[in-house]
Amino acid sequence: MKKVAYTYGSLGERIKTEWLIYLLAFVFIAISDWIGQIRIPVWKGSFIIFPIFFALFMGILSGPQLLKILDNKKVQGASKLVIVAILPFIAKLGINAGANIMIVLKAGPALLLQEIGNLFTIFFALPIALLLGLKRESIGATHSINRETNLALMQDMFGPDAPESRGSLSVYIVGGMVGTIYFGFMASMVAATGWFHPYALGMSSGVGAGIMMASAVASLSEMMPAFAEEISAFAATSETLSGVTGIYVAIFIGIPLCNWLYKHLEPTLGRVTKAGRRAAEMYADVSAQTLPEDKKATLQEVEECLDTEQVDTGTIQSDQALICDDSVPVTGDESK
Amino acid sequence: MRFKEWIFLLIVVGLGMTVANLIGFGVSVTDSLPGVLILLGISIVAVGIDRVSPLKLPVIAYCSLLAMFLASPISPISDFVIQAANKINFTAPLTMVGSYAGMSISNQLKTFVKQGWKMVIITVLVMTGTFIGSLVIAQLVLGWTGSI
Numbered sequence: 001m002k003k004v005a006y007t008y009g010s011l012g013e014r015i016k017t018e019w020l021i022y023l024l025a026f027v028f029i030a031i032s033d034w035i036g037q038i039r040i041p042v043w044k045g046s047f048i049i050f051p052i053f054f055a056l057f058m059g060i061l062s063g064p065q066l067l068k069i070l071d072n073k074k075v076q077g078a079s080k081l082v083i084v085a086i087l088p089f090i091a092k093l094g095i096n097a098g099a100n101i102m103i104v105l106k107a108g109p110a111l112l113l114q115e116i117g118n119l120f121t122i123f124f125a126l127p128i129a130l131l132l133g134l135k136r137e138s139i140g141a142t143h144s145i146n147r148e149t150n151l152a153l154m155q156d157m158f159g160p161d162a163p164e165s166r167g168s169l170s171v172y173i174v175g176g177m178v179g180t181i182y183f184g185f186m187a188s189m190v191a192a193t194g195w196f197h198p199y200a201l202g203m204s205s206g207v208g209a210g211i212m213m214a215s216a217v218a219s220l221s222e223m224m225p226a227f228a229e230e231i232s233a234f235a236a237t238s239e240t241l242s243g244v245t246g247i248y249v250a251i252f253i254g255i256p257l258c259n260w261l262y263k264h265l266e267p268t269l270g271r272v273t274k275a276g277r278r279a280a281e282m283y284a285d286v287s288a289q290t291l292p293e294d295k296k297a298t299l300q301e302v303e304e305c306l307d308t309e310q311v312d313t314g315t316i317q318s319d320q321a322l323i324c325d326d327s328v329p330v331t332g333d334e335s336k
Numbered sequence: 337m338r339f340k341e342w343i344f345l346l347i348v349v350g351l352g353m354t355v356a357n358l359i360g361f362g363v364s365v366t367d368s369l370p371g372v373l374i375l376l377g378i379s380i381v382a383v384g385i386d387r388v389s390p391l392k393l394p395v396i397a398y399c400s401l402l403a404m405f406l407a408s409p410i411s412p413i414s415d416f417v418i419q420a421a422n423k424i425n426f427t428a429p430l431t432m433v434g435s436y437a438g439m440s441i442s443n444q445l446k447t448f449v450k451q452g453w454k455m456v457i458i459t460v461l462v463m464t465g466t467f468i469g470s471l472v473i474a475q476l477v478l479g480w481t482g483s484i
Contacts, residue, residue: 059438
């Protein structure tokens with residue numbers, strides 16, 4: 001946060017490098033807000049396309065991998081600008097929360113406790129990640145919603161090339177591409193069930209990802225205009241709480257919980273024997289040290305060795321041993 | 337980032353917000369101005385607090401808490417703050433966020449395509465689970481405490 005080394009030598013240098021980003025942003029704003037909102041009715045709710053989605057989409061198109069208007073250096077500049085742009089929005093939400101402070105305080109216990117609910121995703125997503133054949137990647141992928149701080153945390157804890165960090169990075173990237181649109185849509189679909197109070201919907205929108213929270217609040221406010229103020233007040237408070245507690249929850253509960261679940265579920269849901277699991281862990285440990293490609297091949301041999309050893313000693317059941325054979329290519333796949 | 341850079345970038349963001357409010361919602365520049373200034377002012381002060389604060393909180397937390405305080409009944413300027421901010425439509429500040437966010441992930445497009453369907457499913461599940469988990473607890477606790 002309080003970096004000593006600056007990206008740019010001076011403000012002038014920054015402007016000289018980034019002016020095109022600012023200019024493009026204004027072009028995107030003009031186009032996006034001119035198009036305005038588009039509402040597509042879906043079931044009992046609606047899929048609302050906000051200007052932010054058009055802007056996001058145009059931003060992605062303008063990059064070095066498609067239209068090449070921006071080069072890599074400028075793209076790196078843009079990532080620092082997101083936090084600057086979101087601050088006034090957070091202030092706007094904070095004002096809503098302050099204006100409704102009595103309602104917010106009255107709901108204090110719910111606000112605090114629902115933060116724990118963010119961990120539910122681990123029980124939900126980790127088993128399915130294992131079923132899909134992920135190994136230790138699943139820990140990074142499902143320990144939290146994987147925004148910037150979580151990604152940094154995983155890289156810090158496990159090393160940038162560890163499978164845990166790769167899983168985190170994957171969800172971070174996919175979340176960045178589809179998260180904003182999906183989160184708003186999902187929130188409005190859940191709201192359409194009519195089972196949940198707007199207050200509850202508002203506070204669960206604050207998950208520690210500002211742009212996703214914004215998307216959910218925008219969609220929910222459109223659906224329930226009478227509660228728009230309260231929804232954004234609760235979202236802002238919950239988002240602030242997530243911002244403060246998120247990283248500690250991840251360190252002290254999320255990651256240990258993932259590790260624990262992984263340890264207990266991977267042998268069955270990961271469709272591998274105990275020997276396979278041990279091999280997978282060994283593989284994970286070694287790959288964390290970033291071995292060159294050719295050495296990874298020998299790892300499979302180690303795995304196979306372990307498998308035979310375990311079968312011979314008869315410590316595992318035969319049906320597990322059968323599945324074990326399938327598991328080898330799956331683990332192999334993960335190395336790529 | 338230097339404080340000077342923050343101020344400059346926030347002013348750019350303020351202009352973007354004003355343009356969005358004008359084009360998207362027909363709010364004139366003069367009508368938007370007090371709200372934009374309030375939002376920018378809170379942001380700049382939040383950055384200042386973040387730089388001197390010994391606590392390791394995200395700058396967003398300071399920004400939100402400061403705004404909450406200024407708009408709460410104990411603040412002498414709460415009425416002005418709330419009225420000014422109300423002129424800024426909810427989604428107006430967001431278009432700029434989207435533009436920057438889109439540009440900042442534009443170099444990940446190929447990596448994204450390479451992730452494959454499994455990662456997309458897992459990401460969707462992680463987002464859904466995070467939301468639903470909080471939602472169920474919020475609904476239950478709000479019910480128990482008689483808030484709804």
